[in-house]
Amino acid sequence: MNKIGLIIEREYMTRVKRKSFLLTTILVPIVIIGFYAVIIAVSISGESNTQQVAILDEANLFNGVITSAKNDKTTYTFIHNETEQSFKNKYSKEGYTLFLYISPFKNDSPGQIKVHSQAAMNIFAKSELEKKINDAVEKKRLQLANIDPAIYKTIKADVDIENIIDSGKGEKTGVAGVAYAVSFIAGILIYMILLIYGTMVMRGVMEEKTNRIAEVIVSSAKPFQLMMGKIIGIGAVGLTQFAIWIVLMGTLQLIIPLIFPDLFQHFSNPEITNAAGQAGSGKLYILVEGLHSLPILKIVFCFIFYFLGGYMLYAALFAAVGSVVSEDQQEAQQLVFPVIMPLILGFVIMTKAINSPDSGLAIFGSLFPLTSPIVMMGRIAYDVPWWQLLLSMIFLLLGFLFFTWLTAKIYRTSILLYGKKITWKEMWKWLIRKT
Amino acid sequence: MVFMQNILEVNHLKKSFATQKAVDDVSFNIAEGSIFGMLGPNGAGKTTLLRMITGIFYQDEGTITFDGTPFNPSKDIMRIGYMPEERGLYKKMNIGDQALYLARLKGLSKKDALEKIRYWFKRLEMESWWNKKVQDLSKGMSQKLQFVTTILHDPRLIILDEPFSGLDPLNANLIKDEIFRLAKNGRTIIFSTHRMEQVEEICDHIILINKGSKILDGSVKQVKQDFKENQFKVGFEKDPGEIEENDIFEIVQHDDDAIVLKIHEGYRPHDVLQYLLARKHEIVAFHEILPSLNEIFIRLVEGTPLARQFNIIDA
Numbered sequence: 014m015n016k017i018g019l020i021i022e023r024e025y026m027t028r029v030k031r032k033s034f035l036l037t038t039i040l041v042p043i044v045i046i047g048f049y050a051v052i053i054a055v056s057i058s059g060e061s062n063t064q065q066v067a068i069l070d071e072a073n074l075f076n077g078v079i080t081s082a083k084n085d086k087t088t089y090t091f092i093h094n095e096t097e098q099s100f101k102n103k104y105s106k107e108g109y110t111l112f113l114y115i116s117p118f119k120n121d122s123p124g125q126i127k128v129h130s131q132a133a134m135n136i137f138a139k140s141e142l143e144k145k146i147n148d149a150v151e152k153k154r155l156q157l158a159n160i161d162p163a164i165y166k167t168i169k170a171d172v173d174i175e176n177i178i179d180s181g182k183g184e185k186t187g188v189a190g191v192a193y194a195v196s197f198i199a200g201i202l203i204y205m206i207l208l209i210y211g212t213m214v215m216r217g218v219m220e221e222k223t224n225r226i227a228e229v230i231v232s233s234a235k236p237f238q239l240m241m242g243k244i245i246g247i248g249a250v251g252l253t254q255f256a257i258w259i260v261l262m263g264t265l266q267l268i269i270p271l272i273f274p275d276l277f278q279h280f281s282n283p284e285i286t287n288a289a290g291q292a293g294s295g296k297l298y299i300l301v302e303g304l305h306s307l308p309i310l311k312i313v314f315c316f317i318f319y320f321l322g323g324y325m326l327y328a329a330l331f332a333a334v335g336s337v338v339s340e341d342q343q344e345a346q347q348l349v350f351p352v353i354m355p356l357i358l359g360f361v362i363m364t365k366a367i368n369s370p371d372s373g374l375a376i377f378g379s380l381f382p383l384t385s386p387i388v389m390m391g392r393i394a395y396d397v398p399w400w401q402l403l404l405s406m407i408f409l410l411l412g413f414l415f416f417t418w419l420t421a422k423i424y425r426t427s428i429l430l431y432g433k434k435i436t437w438k439e440m441w442k443w444l445i446r447k448t
Numbered sequence: 449m450v451f452m453q454n455i456l457e458v459n460h461l462k463k464s465f466a467t468q469k470a471v472d473d474v475s476f477n478i479a480e481g482s483i484f485g486m487l488g489p490n491g492a493g494k495t496t497l498l499r500m501i502t503g504i505f506y507q508d509e510g511t512i513t514f515d516g517t518p519f520n521p522s523k524d525i526m527r528i529g530y531m532p533e534e535r536g537l538y539k540k541m542n543i544g545d546q547a548l549y550l551a552r553l554k555g556l557s558k559k560d561a562l563e564k565i566r567y568w569f570k571r572l573e574m575e576s577w578w579n580k581k582v583q584d585l586s587k588g589m590s591q592k593l594q595f596v597t598t599i600l601h602d603p604r605l606i607i608l609d610e611p612f613s614g615l616d617p618l619n620a621n622l623i624k625d626e627i628f629r630l631a632k633n634g635r636t637i638i639f640s641t642h643r644m645e646q647v648e649e650i651c652d653h654i655i656l657i658n659k660g661s662k663i664l665d666g667s668v669k670q671v672k673q674d675f676k677e678n679q680f681k682v683g684f685e686k687d688p689g690e691i692e693e694n695d696i697f698e699i700v701q702h703d704d705d706a707i708v709l710k711i712h713e714g715y716r717p718h719d720v721l722q723y724l725l726a727r728k729h730e731i732v733a734f735h736e737i738l739p740s741l742n743e744i745f746i747r748l749v750e751g752t753p754l755a756r757q758f759n760i761i762d763a
Contacts, residue, residue: 016553023549027541225536229597232502232530233553235522429504442466 016234017242024217024246029253038254042261064138067092067109069100072118074149087138101129113142123150192394193367195307199316200363200391207323207356207386210251211331215349217243218335218428227428236425240336241417244328251324307394315393315402322409323386326416327352333420336428337440359384363391370395380405382412419444453516455480455605455636456501461510463496470496472660473510478638478653480604483631485651485668486640487741493660494640495533498607501638502530515604526555529603533610533640535594537582544578547597554601561600568596572622587614595623599630606630607638612646624650644741656745663748672738675747678711680720683733688724696723708737 028034064087068075079089090109092100097114104112112129126146128134155162218240221227230239330352338345362384366375370392378388379397385405389397426443456478463471471493478484488494499505501512503521512519515527538546544565551561569575572592582590591614599606608627612620627650631637639651647654648668656664664671680697683706691699691707696715701708711720717736724731739747 019549019552027538220538221536224539225532225534226538227536228504228532228534229530229536229550229594230553231504232525232528232532233550429499439466 020242021246215331215335319386355383359387457513485647485654488657529598531598679737685730
């Protein structure tokens with residue numbers, strides 16, 4: 014027991030002390046948040062940038078008048094005595110950033126409407142223009158139909174459906190989009206974790222084998238202790254990294270609004286969030302309410318459980334692969350394929366399970382230990398019957414024990430076989446022979 | 449040297465992989481405080497044998513007795529230091545930490561381990577290495593480090609598989625001196641190699657292994673006596689010219705100022721000298737030629753492809 018502790022300590026400390034660990038752990042969240050911040054900042058600043066829009070209004074839709082909001086810095090200029098063909102080569106030289114062309118209407122329905130620009134148009138400007146044109150078309154039609162715009166406003170419907178989940182603990186407001194997003198993110202996260210940390214275990218085992226240190230260590234400790242020590246040590250590195258990420262993300266989320274106060278104002282503006290396609294229903298409070306409707310504690314608990322269980326199971330498999338591989342990197346890729354296959358299968362089932370969480374495939378996928386960590390996370394935001402959850406966890410634990418027992422047999426022998434390609438037949442022999 | 453008891457007794461050890469017999473019914477005893485040579489060509493089964501003695505492999509059949517009791521790997525490996533033929537160290541780990549880790553795995557406390565490491569690093573002039581990484585060391589340097597990590601926990605039985613490979617003569621002598629010193633202090637050393645000439649001056653006792661079986665067992669001196677062919681080398685002041693055939697000896701080899709001769713059954717070296725002196729030859733040297741272990745090995749496996757291979761190396 015003492016030895017396994019020492020091995021865990023070494024695996025953990027050498028990785029945590031590495032510069033690359035510090036770099037990825039601190040940089041990744043900063044890069045991610047920074048990336049989003051830049052995207053948002055760029056798209057917002059693009060919108061508030063003074064755009065010079067030239068309008069060739071052949072339909073006479075606007076009657077030469079265009080109203081814009083107070084904080085809208087865009088200037089609109091109507092062009093006369095030009096055609097689309099003649100002006101599209103000139104507008105940028107004349108200082109316009111966008112050139113809106115509205116072709117003549119046929120029977121009062123809009124024909125072609127085009128915007129010429131030098132680079133791809135930003136979505137805010139596009140939705141702003143679309144809104145203006147729609148309003149103008151609507152206004153024109155109302156006039157033709159002789160309807161008072163004030164009356165039309167009272168007729169027009171804008172309905173939101175509220176989803177009430179009748180669980181035993183009283184009513185909750187559910188938001189389909191939020192459950193979907195949470196499931197998807199949790200599933201992908203588990204998939205990525207299993208893959209990344211599993212590969213890390215495999216590399217560690219390969220390093221020990223190719224460096225020949227394995228033989229030195231197994232003359233002091235049992236191969237099983239070495240394998241488990243590595244798996245647990247790297248798992249602890251993963252948990253540490255997560256803890257740091259969560260703290261960092263939290264801090265950054267607090268700090269960023271202080272540094273860029275106007276950045277998040279735009280988010281609370283439903284139109285912009287809508288335009289950006291954010292979170293289905295544009296209203297932020299519904300999003301928050303949707304999150305509250307989810308069993309957060311259950312999700313977090315399950316995430317940690319399936320992370321640990323899935324990691325331990327897959328790490329054992331990856332360790333076995335690492336022990337079989339000799340120096341050849343290509344060989345590693347071939348051998349790792351059977352281990353990655355169920356991971357990918359789990360991922361595919363997960364994407365299906367999100368859409369129909371109670372289908373047979375989803376239930377099977379969330380019970381089968383090789384796919385359950387990913388698939389169950391895809392179902393977790395929807396209410397999963399407790400017996401399924403319990404069964405899935407038990408299967409995962411049993412699967413972990415089974416695969417660890419199995420892979421330890423392969424590991425023990427192959428870690429000391431150098432320069433020899435190990436065949437599947439040989440591996441099978443190690444598995445079935447008695448200890 | 450007086451040996452108190454056997455630290456290791458190996459009886460009828462067998463181990464096979466799939467259909468191949470790696471070790472086939474090998475028995476030997478190792479006296480405490482001795483330097484024991486385990487010789488044999490590559491692939492003879494030496495490493496498999498050593499892995500069973502270090503508890504890495506379990507034998508299929510046979511028994512191992514360590515220090516008077518049946519070998520119990522989980523307990524006894526603490527008192528064994530094993531330097532495998534394939535050297536292994538973590539390339540990116542710093543050397544001090546690495547030595548500390550390996551020593552602690554062998555059961556030393558952190559404090560004891562640090563003390564031992566400081567002692568050995570100082571002794572072998574490695575103090576400045578502490579914060580270096582293995583990948584920055586030369587091959588010889590990492591060999592030295594490997595040796596130190598093998599003996600840090602002061603094991604009673606030290607197993608060295610090809611300890612001198614990759615070492616320059618200076619460092620090889622340094623390690624050789626340490627091996628002698630350890631043996632003098634009552635530690636037992638198993639020295640495994642395929643370089644037969646290396647063990648002649650170091651080992652007290654040797655066994656020769658070929659194709660998984662033991663083909664020779666004895667002290668170096670005894671083995672040489674057993675295999676000697678009554679050959680002597682005589683050095684002359686000047687070329688003795690043709691030496692006529694006689695009953696006492698036959699000429700095996702004739703150089704300018706020396707001959708190698710083989711004494712016939714029933715005669716002694718004394719008779720040879722008398723014969724030569726009577727013919728007024730000016731003799732400056734006369735000594736017995738004992739076979740090298742390499743020659744003995746070749747004779748033992750004569751006729752097999754392996755022997756031819758070794759002959760080539762020898763020539």
